[in-house]
Amino acid sequence: MLLKDKIALITGAGSGIGAAIAQAYADSGAHLVLADLNGDALETTRARCEAQGVQVRTAVVDVTDSDATKTVIDDCVAELGRLDILVNAAGMLTEAPLIDMDPALWHQMISVDLTSVFLSCRWATPHMVAQGSGRIINIASQLGIKGGESLVHYSAAKAGVIGLTKALAREMAPHGVLVNAIAPGPVETPLLAGITEEWRAAKQAELPLRRFGTVEEIAPTAVLLASEPGGNLYVGQVLGPNSGDVMP
Numbered sequence: 001m002l003l004k005d006k007i008a009l010i011t012g013a014g015s016g017i018g019a020a021i022a023q024a025y026a027d028s029g030a031h032l033v034l035a036d037l038n039g040d041a042l043e044t045t046r047a048r049c050e051a052q053g054v055q056v057r058t059a060v061v062d063v064t065d066s067d068a069t070k071t072v073i074d075d076c077v078a079e080l081g082r083l084d085i086l087v088n089a090a091g092m093l094t095e096a097p098l099i100d101m102d103p104a105l106w107h108q109m110i111s112v113d114l115t116s117v118f119l120s121c122r123w124a125t126p127h128m129v130a131q132g133s134g135r136i137i138n139i140a141s142q143l144g145i146k147g148g149e150s151l152v153h154y155s156a157a158k159a160g161v162i163g164l165t166k167a168l169a170r171e172m173a174p175h176g177v178l179v180n181a182i183a184p185g186p187v188e189t190p191l192l193a194g195i196t197e198e199w200r201a202a203k204q205a206e207l208p209l210r211r212f213g214t215v216e217e218i219a220p221t222a223v224l225l226a227s228e229p230g231g232n233l234y235v236g237q238v239l240g241p242n243s244g245d246v247m248p
């Protein structure tokens with residue numbers, strides 16, 4: 001019960017990595033606020049987490065909407081008393097070569113995968129500073145470090161998340177708020193549903209581990225970063241459960 005009675009808010013909790021982190025946090029004793037665009041998916045995650053005997057609230061929210069995101073965070077603190085852990089896992093993936101990329105696709109990606117992280121950090125940190133403690137865990141990607149073909153927008157957004165994480169970590173650590181990122185390699189989730197078998201085979205062949213990860217192999221890193229004393233000395237770090245794809 002590493003996170004017993006902590007209050008955690010997880011975006012993107014309806015699916016994939018966010019849902020697995022929600023489950024791992026519930027298994028570790030945390031009470032949860034689960035946020036996602038997809039209300040039906042949130043209910044599935046809620047049912048699984050409630051089975052662990054923790055309190056679970058859900059919020060159907062678009063994390064690119066500043067006012068709506070602020071409301072979810074403020075409501076969490078008003079109703080549950082505090083916010084100990086924020087996990088930013090909401091995200092999307094599209095592919096297009098730069099020479100064909102509609103600027104609208106760029107703006108959408110930056111909004112969903114980067115600006116949303118800024119917004120939830122912006123509205124959560126005043127509460128955490130007032131508490132004198134908190135943990136923020138941003139889900140980046142190893143593509144933010146190495147870049148990906150036809151993924152200029154995604155790679156830029158994720159590199160932005162890494163830069164934001166490091167800068168915010170410096171600003172927040174003196175207040176007792178620790179900010180870190182996780183940069184997974186390819187993980188089996190609906191996000192990768194559109195990839196071709198050819199791409200999958202080629203990608204697996206280049207990974208030292210020769211396979212993609214599972215969400216259950218990512219979630220424990222988010223538990224570690226949120227836990228005490230295990231996470232106490234991580235400040236502005238980018239942890240890489242990535243099958244060996246990137247070795248910074």
Ligand SMILES: NC(=O)c1ccc[n+]([C@@H]2O[C@H](COP(=O)([O-])OP(=O)(O)OC[C@H]3O[C@@H](n4cnc5c(N)ncnc54)[C@H](O)[C@@H]3O)[C@@H](O)[C@H]2O)c1
Pocket residue numbers: 011012013014015016017018035036037038041061062063064088089090091092093112113139140141142183184185186187188189190191192
């Ligand atoms: N799957 C991978 O291979 C992989 C690798 C590295 C990083 N990531 C990152 O991990 C995070 C989670 O991805 P996943 O693979 O679990 O994907 P997923 O598609 O399974 O889950 C993403 C969730 O985010 C939600 N979401 C999307 N846009 C939203 C918005 N505007 N507001 C609220 N919720 C929104 C979706 O509804 C969905 O439930 C993403 O940031 C992704 O970029 C994934």
